Amino acid sequence: MQPTYENALALLESRRRKARPTKLAHTPDHDIPATPSGAPTVKGTPSIVGMKEWLLKLGHSENDVGSLNVIHVTGTKGKGSTCAFTRSFLHAHGLRTGFPKRIGLYTSPDLQCIRERIQIDNEPITETVFTQHFFEVWEALASSPEGKSGEITRQPRYLQLLLLLAFHTFIKEGVDTAIVETHHGGEYCATNVVRQPVVTGITSLGLDHVAQLGPTVEDIAWHKSGIFKPGAPAFSVDQEPGPVEVLRGRAAERKTVLTFVSPSNTLPANSRVLGVPVQRLNCSLAIQLASKFVEIKDSSHPLSERDIIEGVQNFSWLGRFEIIETKSARWLLDGAHNTLSITQAAAWFATNVKNGDGRNFRVLIFSHFSKERDGFELLASLWQALHEQKALPDHVIFTTYHEREDGGTRIDKTLKMPETPFPDLCGLYASRWRELQPDATVSTESTIEGAIRSANHLSSQQGSIEVFITGSLHLVGGALSILRP
Numbered sequence: 001m002q003p004t005y006e007n008a009l010a011l012l013e014s015r016r017r018k019a020r021p022t023k024l025a026h027t028p029d030h031d032i033p034a035t036p037s038g039a040p041t042v043k044g045t046p047s048i049v050g051m052k053e054w055l056l057k058l059g060h061s062e063n064d065v066g067s068l069n070v071i072h073v074t075g076t077k078g079k080g081s082t083c084a085f086t087r088s089f090l091h092a093h094g095l096r097t098g099f100p101k102r103i104g105l106y107t108s109p110d111l112q113c114i115r116e117r118i119q120i121d122n123e124p125i126t127e128t129v130f131t132q133h134f135f136e137v138w139e140a141l142a143s144s145p146e147g148k149s150g151e152i153t154r155q156p157r158y159l160q161l162l163l164l165l166a167f168h169t170f171i172k173e174g175v176d177t178a179i180v181e182t183h184h185g186g187e188y189c190a191t192n193v194v195r196q197p198v199v200t201g202i203t204s205l206g207l208d209h210v211a212q213l214g215p216t217v218e219d220i221a222w223h224k225s226g227i228f229k230p231g232a233p234a235f236s237v238d239q240e241p242g243p244v245e246v247l248r249g250r251a252a253e254r255k256t257v258l259t260f261v262s263p264s265n266t267l268p269a270n271s272r273v274l275g276v277p278v279q280r281l282n283c284s285l286a287i288q289l290a291s292k293f294v295e296i297k298d299s300s301h302p303l304s305e306r307d308i309i310e311g312v313q314n315f316s317w318l319g320r321f322e323i324i325e326t327k328s329a330r331w332l333l334d335g336a337h338n339t340l341s342i343t344q345a346a347a348w349f350a351t352n353v354k355n356g357d358g359r360n361f362r363v364l365i366f367s368h369f370s371k372e373r374d375g376f377e378l379l380a381s382l383w384q385a386l387h388e389q390k391a392l393p394d395h396v397i398f399t400t401y402h403e404r405e406d407g408g409t410r411i412d413k414t415l416k417m418p419e420t421p422f423p424d425l426c427g428l429y430a431s432r433w434r435e436l437q438p439d440a441t442v443s444t445e446s447t448i449e450g451a452i453r454s455a456n457h458l459s460s461q462q463g464s465i466e467v468f469i470t471g472s473l474h475l476v477g478g479a480l481s482i483l484r485p
Helices: 005-013 051-057 062-066 079-097 127-143 158-172 217-227 241-253 277-297 305-313 339-351 375-388 422-436 448-462 473-483
Strands: 070-074 103-106 118-120 177-181 199-202 234-237 258-261 322-325 330-334 361-366 395-398 441-444 465-470
Touching: 005 127, 005 158, 051 062, 051 127, 051 158, 062 158, 070 079, 070 217, 070 277, 079 103, 079 177, 079 277, 079 305, 103 158, 118 158, 127 158, 158 177, 199 217, 199 277, 217 241, 234 277, 241 258, 258 277, 277 305, 277 339, 322 473, 330 339, 330 473, 339 375, 339 465, 361 375, 361 448, 361 473, 375 422, 395 422, 395 448, 422 441, 448 465, 448 473, 465 473
Parallel strands: 070 177, 070 199, 103 177, 199 234, 234 258, 330 465, 361 395, 361 465, 395 441
Antiparallel strands: 103 118, 322 330
């Protein structure tokens, strides 16, 4: 097989599993303790199993991974933004002091291309770098002798392979600081192969990925706090009492100091990116992570007020609280996809649109499909939040994850389309919204491009309009590829 970008993507895609496991796999070499509720703690073989051995096959020891100076971040919502803020602060510090020189960022999922998940120096790695290092990883794992006593004989799955690629790329490209976001969970997450993080952080916790991590938020807190390591300072945003108790217990168990973080009162008051309360919280956590990291790794040059100001000014995170102005409309996009984040997204939308006399015509574009989450519950939460904020739309468009009307797709679009026919789901969503808001006009479109075209047509009829696009990162990613080709 030729080592091309297209072939790398095809090989990566071949490692997706068809369905999540429902039963605990037999893992005699991996201890599975109980969560606070006593529920099973993991279904299927834990994702961390095999990671150490695969890294060794690539020539990377635990110390090699440790040399990346990892900042490990988990949580239910706000992980990506917190990681991006942390990177922005450290980048400003590096420009001022010379450290860090090269910052790696590993996050998921992606919005527009798979390479967004592996970034160096504020940019996704290039197709050339992705392809080169992917085939180095693929060939090293494929050529390794298998079947010896105590050796992992299976090959990594999709996310495990991506993480191996990220670590391999960071090491080969000379990264000296890596910010790593968990996939989900923590204790058994593949990212927890990091045994020597410099600092760890936990964003806001809530009920998400319940089938794997629940059923209670305390169970989720137990899983997330699995990233705590002895001697690595841990930080968490303020949580509800139940999770707080779990986090404190786990910190004591792991012999680390845990600090809870509230929104800082010293953040820039006039920053647009901090106009959302949850972003002020994520930013405050990131400041603590970056400050402690610098204190440990570069104590002679503490994180400065200038670093923080410049970090906030230069912060960007695609698809989160994002506003795009065009001739036809003002587009407000947020990839909220659970009930926690969609309530915050609705509040953000409400604060950014006109109310009262002379308000603009409002359009909502929504799409959501998940085998893990209840889309109708998400939709009801969105309606409730918009209703409470007095920001209900005049027209609602339900669409799919299909982007282009001509059927074209991006080469590195990573989404697997659902088996359930999307038109049926859109129709069901539309019926539900009509029940919730009888006075709204509701329509469906088979593609994201069609939904945007429909909104533009409404603009020609209504004049200035404000369009809220939410419900899924896949939807927002597709919309961005059309609005910002």
